[in-house]
Amino acid sequence: MLALAAFLLCTITFLAPPRDARAFCGFYVGSAGATLYNHASQVAMARSGDRIVISLMNDYDGPLDRFALVVPVPVVLQKGQVHIGDRDLFKKLDAYSAPRLVEYHDENPCEFIRPLAEAAPAGAMAYSGAVSMSRERAKALGVSIEAEYAVGEYDIVILSAKESGGLETWLAENGYQIPSGASRALEPYIRQQMKFFVAKVDLKAQKRTGLAYLRPLQFAFESPKFMLPIRLGMINAQGPQDLVIYMLTREGRVETTNYRTVKLPTGKEIPGYVRDEFGDFYKAMFNHQVRETDMRAVFTEYVWNMGWCDPCAAPPLTHDELRQLGVFWLDDYPGTQRYQPLIMPGPSNGSVPVTLTRLHIRYSADTFPEDLMFQETEDQENFQARYVLQIPWEGSPNACPAARNYLDDLRIRRFKEAQELADLTGWDVDAVMKRVGLPRTPDPSPWWQHIWE
């Protein structure tokens, strides 16, 4: 029996190794990508006007013959509207937009300061299921096979249905293991005249690709609905799921209209030891933010013009890569045809008519009762989830008169950094203090100590 799992997640936990990409104000020292999360899916949506291109990144790691994907879509998709994407595009999007750790070095208090470096996170998704078709039987069940074709390693069927019971029966009869409750979840989409995009893997075609994984599916269509169906994937979800959405838009930042969209804490100074465990830190911080918002908010991790970055965790995507992700409107801007994004161009010479909004959602059936509805705002203000390591100057207190004051301030600062880390992550403050080698409370030198020095 084949298993059906729409928007189900598989996970590989991994932390990208520290990279040494030199950027404007420091060094990129590591990143925490979307693949950090268990049960994480990644979706890219390029949208301008009513035209939408959706790319679904799938990290399904089960048997390929058990894989199937069911996605509600607003229109019948013809063969030319479906495309197989490149998984590397998601890796590049993730690397470019992931939350980052930046490192700065304190200046020698006896001379002057010098700035420094940075790190970032990632996501994944998968589905499962299968198909065999008898048009007569389908018709009897009120299910219409609107189109069927093969694209790459996928066999695709577009279904419409009159009622959810018939669709559920059809899916079951065609080899899909339907989780209980599927009918109820399918019903609202059928009532809204939505179609169902059903894909399974053609094992022979998949073998010919020579790849050990499934490539992302992409579809292009026109619809006034700017939304993402997430309810169907909750049918057989075991616990909360993570979803990372990359929105590529022409005008500005994207936010949800039916849920709070919250920017993550950013620019916080945290203790230096986090450098080696940035992934753990970011996961703990994200968990804490989810708890603080009762798992009812959508988090913004990154908003930036796609032509540049400051500092860059990875280079922006090229014209060709953006086009592959469905950014069709770049051709309307002849000047961007030959643009080659640089690691650190300024906004004046690097901006392109594409804003990337990276949204990270952890959702459960209880806390996200509706599908996600979006709006593109005209907000062009850049945002990045960025955490700062301030590396202390290592010198003698006797190096100069200013050195002692610096070291006193440093001691206070280290307490503040440890407290900040505990506040951000919900970690026990005593444990953090212990980890950074500080007593529970700051013990500054007595106020009178330097009076007569």
Next chain:
Amino acid sequence: MDAAEKPACSQTDSVTGVIRRWMPSDPRVFQILFLGILLGAGVWLRDFSLRPAQIILTFASALCTQYVSWLLNPPKSRSFRSAIITSFSLSLLLRADNLTAHPLAAMAAIASKSTFRFRGKHLFNPATFGLVFAICALPGGWISPGQWGHDLAAGGWIVALGVLVTTRARRSDISWTFLLFYLGGIAVRVLWLGQLWPVWAHQLTNGALLLFTFFMISDPMTGPNARPGRITHAALVAAIALAWQFGFYLNNGLIWALFLAAPAVPLWDSVWPAAKFEWLPQGDRYEIATPIDARSGGVSAVHDHIPRAAA
């Protein structure tokens, strides 16, 4: 005279009577207090993405425009309260990535009161006009309806509904009727789609709906004068809002619905003539002007309401 415009207080020993005695005679004072708390909570407890300068500029622009419009067209009485309420509503709903959108929207909102008039009433609720003006004509502006969170929105609903019940606010019938039609329409949709009831309840986390119900559609200056007119208008606005959102999948349905339905108000007023509402605070006394013929727009009689004295 409209039953809903009876004095807001009466002699009673009940809890609501006590609350009513202590409520300010002009409901706008309460509205300002409520909106101020809501804005404060939003700015401090939530990421409203609103800069302090934008709030200050909104108020400065609205108050200045109000003052200039008084100079150009001297009124019988002057009060900045309505302009303050408009400023709060704009601050709560309008977002912009620049410092010009808020003051320009506030200016347009207040100016619309003296620009778009029909038979002695201004046509558009000022905040509604300002919001539509901002999203249509000003670069970098948008409306953020979903940034409140369920807890803040829940608190707002409890307080707003509670006060509405305990004070029997005049002309609140339009708020109740609108809620009935709008939430009823969504309930029908939820039933028809076979969705779960939390989807219906989730609508209440929309901060725009809260502000809209109690501070925009309830605006007595721009709503129909008679109760049948108000009920008809509430139904029309709810229908447009539902069609806008669920038929055409467009955003900001509530704001657009009130804006688009505004020209129908004179029609309701001619079908169901009644007293035109006036804010005429005089010390503790609170007056409502009653024209003999609402279609003339003239004021021919004034009834004193002395809420505190009655208490």
